[in-house]
Amino acid sequence: MNVLSTSLKRKSRQWFVAAFVVCVLVSCDSAIYDYEEDCSVTNLVVFRYDRNMKWADAFANEVRSIRLYAFDKQGTLVWQQTESGEELASEGYAITLDLSAGDYTLLAWAGLENGEKQEEESFSVPEAHIGKTRIENLCCSLNRKYEGTDAHSKRRLYPLFHGLMDVSLPDSEDGGTFTHMMSLTKNTNHVRVILQHLSGEPVDPDDFTFRIDEENGLMAHDNSLLADEKIIYHAYHTVSGTTDMDIDDYPDAGGKQKANIKSTSGKAVTSMSVAIADLSVARLTEGRKSFLTIENKEGGITARVPLVDYALLLKDGYGREMSAQDYLDRQDEYSLTFFLDERDKWIATSIIINSWKIVLDDVDFN
Numbered sequence: 001m002n003v004l005s006t007s008l009k010r011k012s013r014q015w016f017v018a019a020f021v022v023c024v025l026v027s028c029d030s031a032i033y034d035y036e037e038d039c040s041v042t043n044l045v046v047f048r049y050d051r052n053m054k055w056a057d058a059f060a061n062e063v064r065s066i067r068l069y070a071f072d073k074q075g076t077l078v079w080q081q082t083e084s085g086e087e088l089a090s091e092g093y094a095i096t097l098d099l100s101a102g103d104y105t106l107l108a109w110a111g112l113e114n115g116e117k118q119e120e121e122s123f124s125v126p127e128a129h130i131g132k133t134r135i136e137n138l139c140c141s142l143n144r145k146y147e148g149t150d151a152h153s154k155r156r157l158y159p160l161f162h163g164l165m166d167v168s169l170p171d172s173e174d175g176g177t178f179t180h181m182m183s184l185t186k187n188t189n190h191v192r193v194i195l196q197h198l199s200g201e202p203v204d205p206d207d208f209t210f211r212i213d214e215e216n217g218l219m220a221h222d223n224s225l226l227a228d229e230k231i232i233y234h235a236y237h238t239v240s241g242t243t244d245m246d247i248d249d250y251p252d253a254g255g256k257q258k259a260n261i262k263s264t265s266g267k268a269v270t271s272m273s274v275a276i277a278d279l280s281v282a283r284l285t286e287g288r289k290s291f292l293t294i295e296n297k298e299g300g301i302t303a304r305v306p307l308v309d310y311a312l313l314l315k316d317g318y319g320r321e322m323s324a325q326d327y328l329d330r331q332d333e334y335s336l337t338f339f340l341d342e343r344d345k346w347i348a349t350s351i352i353i354n355s356w357k358i359v360l361d362d363v364d365f366n
Contacts (some may be wrong), residue, residue: 039175044094045106049161049184053318053330059184060089062159065113068095069128069138071105077133078104084113094179101171107221108163108182109140122157122188135221140187142217142282144231151217154234157280160187162223185223185329187283191307193235193294194337195275196243198347203340205238205275207297212307214290216282225285235277242271284308286324292336296344303338303346310336310351313358 045068049059065084072078079099087093109125125140126133140160144151161184170178193210195203211232218228284290290307311334315327322330337352350359 039173041101041170041172041175042177043097043099043167043169044177044179045097045182046094046179047108047110047163047182047184049186051183051185051326051330052332055320060093062186063088063110063161063184064115064158066095066108066110066161067112067125069107069135070097070099071107071135073103075105075135077128077130077135080128080130082113084115097169097180099169101169103166103168105135106163106165106167106180106182107135107138108161108184109138110161110163110184111159111188112140114158119158122155123160138221139226140219142231144217150232151229152232152234153217153280155236155280156190156278157188157282160282161185162187162219164222186332187219187223189281189284189332189334191279191281191292192333192335193277193279193292194243194335194352195277195294195302196272196337196339198339198341200272201342202273203240203275205240205277207344208275208277208302209295209297210235210238210277210279210293212279212281212290212292214281214288216284216288216290219283223283225283225288231282233279233281235279237278239276241274241276243274284311284328286312286328294338294346302340302344303348305336305351307334310353310358314353314356317356 047059047063047066048057049062050057052058065082066088067082068080069077070079079097081095083095109123112121112123112125114121120143122143123140124143125138128138140162142153142157144153146152163182163184165180165182167180172178191212195205195208197203211234213230213232215228215230216225217231218226220226281290284307286308288308291304292307292310293304294302296302308328311331312324312327314331315322315324333354335352335354338346339350341347348360350357352358
């Protein structure tokens, strides 16, 4: 009887251990995993827009919508999601990737939907189809207008952002939440042009036209510029105003001696009448001219400058190590002040860009 009893006890213990192991395999909520809620794997994508001149994350303040796409190793679309509205500004905002473990490429275009029905959206991408759309098909295009055969834009563009990254989603037996951070680049720029008469005489913005000529209305999935037609960006807003004058900021008359600036009545000038024009332009890239042209009513050129080249004159003035393209991607606000002579021509000895006075030795309008 003692032998039989011992044998039964051993078998009972074996059956108990076997049953316990089965329970563990069936459910992650077993005794071994009491410290976890479950064994599921969650992959989150969070977004950050700190590629700006403040080096601070401005995603919550600037991004209104986002389209996120996932592509497999062959570059075929396997998943997509669009989100917009106030939730993007909420603390801890993230998009959950409903994907199995593996390697993927994530592409984001942000700012395509802005929730203002009375306004046409500024940019668009083709409709995407899971299992069919290739990553190279998801280019972003400026929504332009036409006058005859000339493409143009005369509006303030909604901010556009781009993100691209490769991710490896883990296959974890223990489960858990994995967070992947995507950095965004802003693709839109505000350019303000200010005209001032050196004499202090008023400047009427209606006496001038302002435009930027570029071929930058088509952006590839990697944010490079694709071949495109020329687009004329016109000023979407012009206004006249006045500004206080700091004599040290103003160019010398004829470039020889400090100007004794007086009005036609002979009184010293303490404030200036200015003409202001605002333009909105898509992505600026190194090596392109992106000419800014100011003309008078007769069609004569008041000023014509390569915008990118002039913008890069400031790159080394911020105390940060930046490549030329990094600076163009971070900076999205440009203010250029031109001083005019009595013939409404730019006195091309200096220019003020973003409050920096630039002294010019030579200027080539061609």
